[in-house]
Amino acid sequence: MRAWALCCALSCVVDGWGGRRRSNKHHAEEVLTEEFRPATRKTRCLAFDRGVDCLDLGTCANGTARRRAFVSVFDAYVELPLENRKGPGLLEHEAKVARVARRNGADRIFVFPVPEKQKVPVAAATIAALEDLGVKIRYSEHVVPPKLSAGIMVESGGCCGAREFLKLEPMGYGEYDAMIVADLDYDPEDGADLCADFGPLFDCVAEGRVVTTRGPEVPVNGAFLAVPPSELLRSRLRAALETARVDYRAGWNGEGWGLCWGPNNNPHAHFQARMQGFFHWFFYRSRLSAAAKDAQARWRPAQVDPCVWNVQKGLADVCARERCAGRARAYGHLHHPREDCACVDDADWNEHRSTAHTCEHVAKDPDRRCGSVDAAGRNASLACPSACDARCAAARSEA
Ligand SMILES: *[C@@H]1O[C@H](CO)[C@@H](O)[C@H](O)[C@H]1NC(C)=O
Ligand SMILES: *[C@@H]1O[C@H](CO)[C@@H](O)[C@H](O)[C@H]1NC(C)=O
DSSP: OTTTTTTOOOOOOOOSOOSTTGGGGSOGGGOOOSOBOOOOGGGSEEETTEEEOOOOGGGSOTTOOOSEEEEEEOOOSSOOOOOOSSSOOHHHHHHHHHHHHHHTTEEEEEEEEOGGGOSSOOOHHHHHHHHHTTOEEEEESOSSOTTOOTTSOSOOSTTTGGGGGGGGGGGGOTTOSEEEEEOTTOEEOOOSSGGGOOHHHHHHHHTTOOEEOOOSSSSSOTTEEEEOOOHHHHHHHHHHHHHOOEETTTEETTSBOOOBOSSSOOHHHHOOOSHHHHHHHHHHTOSSOHHHHHHHHHHOOEEOOHHHHOEEGGGTTTTHHHHHTTOOOEEESOSOTTTTGGGOOOTTOOOTTOTTOOHHHHHTSHHHHTTOBOTTSOBHHHHOHHHHOHHHHHHHHHO
């Protein structure tokens, strides 16, 4: 299990702090953040400690991305887990990701350490099975980046500590112009419809942008990092790791952690010594590092809607509309994304005479409005269950 969670980068498990502001009662130095901000629809995309507009993918030219890839890495520090108690096994999942990749004109790539750097060798049969699925296998000379700064500990928690920086390796594959480096269990939609279309995202990335999503508790979630790979990008990122330091209290390079973006003011959520914390500091937060500033100007980092591109389990409520309307394209740790959708209103529905007459409008007078229909003749009874379906009202009053 531990390894299946490889770089399931949400390392900010809420673990016993049990509630906001509790840090007040502890030593002052445990107060790592001034304020907490819940994940809301208004803070879906973040930059420099603020909620900002998500990148509008409609603004990027169609077809910019020609060479595309979905990449995952595995550190081979433990056995590659073929079984997953909570979801499909690795090969079944890989078959799906490879299918989605093909449909998007992208390669599916797996990066392992070179055999002599594998602590637990990846079985030849597994490699063969992956190759049979069309997965391209590549190898990295390094797991932990060469010349990692002494100010970054190797064992810093999460699944794999600084071994997670193996994700930097494919970011140097300059033969691709757009790449999503995702956790092993990043779970894309697999329909032939729009939901499996990653084209607009790849196109914006291929314009030279670094693109991420926020997580449930943290401002960058490491399960999904989209980059325009190049030797320059990788070398800049590695160079930053040669000099940076990270500290539980002072954050990256002493610049602090910034606001807490989770449901609890949980100091442990802040100790982001690995990929997602590094990416956040380097691309979305640092004002003091010249290297970071240069990278921010060069790669124009932006965020895209996590409710579409990376619905992590902890965002399930915030993203209910997208999940239930079938607009989400990928999930993290959310194995049944539509199981609780029976009572979620269709955010796209409106009564045919007015776009203002949405389900919210219906809810103000359900007795009269549940029979109204949209332009396609679909009535509010079906589209607005929270107001019009008695079972949903009952479930609400029990809650
Ligand atoms: C982008 O171009 C492709 C290939 O020409 C086409 O199939 C697709 O519909 C276009 N997408 C948009 C959003 O225009
Ligand atoms: C809404 O539409 C469904 C399916 O057509 C129908 O069974 C139902 O009676 C309608 N509800 C109302 C309140 O008109």
